[in-house]
Amino acid sequence: MSSLNMIASSEFLRAIPAELHSHLEQLVQQRSYSPGTSLFSEGAHHDEFHIIVSGHVRLDMHVPRRGRIPILTIGPGDVLAWSALLGHGIMTSSAIALDPIQTVAFPGEALRELCESHHEIGYHIMRQLATSLSRRLVATRLQLLDLFADHAPVDLTSAIGRPGDPEC
DSSP: OOHHHHHHHOTTTTTSOGGGHHHHHTTOEEEEEOTTOEEEOTTSBOOEEEEEEESOEEEEEEETTTEEEEEEEEOTTOEEOTHHHHTOOBOSSEEEESSOEEEEEEEHHHHHHHHHHSHHHHHHHHHHHHHHHHHHHHHHHHHHHHHHTTSOOOOHHHHHSSOOOTTO
16 A cells, blocks of 8 residues: 555544645654563653554553553554654653554654644644553553452552642
8 A cells, every 4th residue: 555545544544634644754754563572661862753553552661560561552554653753752651562463653843844834734733642541541541440440549648748639
């Protein structure tokens, strides 16, 4: 599939008007990963922003005294390494390909510059990024609810050192 077709078929990029796709096509690169491949590691610098076209990726985090803990599985249409788009590129988790993966990848700095210079593209990309991160936040909250479902409520005062609202 051509880069332009991958852009046009991506749920993440679908809202961007077709006449603006050529700007993205100048930056995009197709990436493929085999099952078991580490795409990046927690704490490492990674300078590409990815949109998953096919396959699934497991995100893991290191938890002291527990080791690597899977936190989320993402798939087609989801974003990967979004920190690269925001400018710092330090990964907050590790990513492992669970099956054959295809992504469209953008150099984070170049895509950020494109968003700043072409506000319509920037609006669509940042809107989709916010939507994607919102879905991840909901997924994380659901995992936490599941994790703590059989336990007494967490005492937020001791957990964060100050009174808190347990419903936030």
